[in-house]
Amino acid sequence: MLRCLIFDVDGTLADTERHGHRPAFNRAFADLGIDWHWDETLYGELLGVTGGKERIRYFLECYNPPIPNDLPLGWIDWVHQTKTRYYTDWVRTGGIPPRAGVMRLLQEARQQGIRLAISTTTSFDNVTSLLSSSFGEGVVDWFEIIGAGDIVSRKKPASDIYHYVLDQCQIAPNECVAIEDSAVGLRAAMGAGIPTIITANDYTIGQDFSGAMIILDSLGDPRIPATVLSAPVELGGGYLTINTLLDLYRIWAESQSQLKQI
């Protein structure tokens, strides 16, 4: 039985990578006199590495960028803290709205008594700022558990953050559905045995989503219908309802029991 929906944050709940994280990184680089600019294309590549600090380190190792001589010790943390400040300042203005269909699906899930949780690579404070400012006061409390950031040592595509959430919720993976936007997120959720829905965005649309229950370009809404990229069921009205999600879950559960019989 489906008991819990586990949401990713960046790129899934809202387009925070495009409208928040990337510009905030660039402003932080400029503040420290680091002559780097992560444009849309480059940032799309760098998103293969999750975690802001990890992303900076990966860029240093693999892209051979110029580095000023006079950077203080621990400058990566400094850049990341500065970036986080810019990010949360912007988020707190309500500047990044929920993606299409997210609020609707959250509300439907609550009405049906389905539990909600979050599994993300970004920090707890980034998540709560986004939820309070763009989703509404009190929405933070809709989520039973917010598994975030450095609470686990290995970030996605490792499954640690999903295992953490399952553990905290005291729930089995096959009683949950994860909602992710990226191939790394999909690997993390599926690695923990959780069936996963993909709502791709402009950064992730061409990625390999093999194994996902359904692939959409958003959850969709009556006025902003989703494009279906791959689906075993009809998406009535162009948006994913809880009832369609329950159908998908049944199909997934049947396929699992057939696999066991083989």
Ligand code: XBP
């Ligand atoms: C997305 C990420 C994060 C953010 C930056 O996480 O990869 O690294 O880009 O976050 P998810 P921080 O899709 O799992 O929500 O700078 O706070 O690390």
Ligand code: MG
């Ligand atoms: Mg994501």
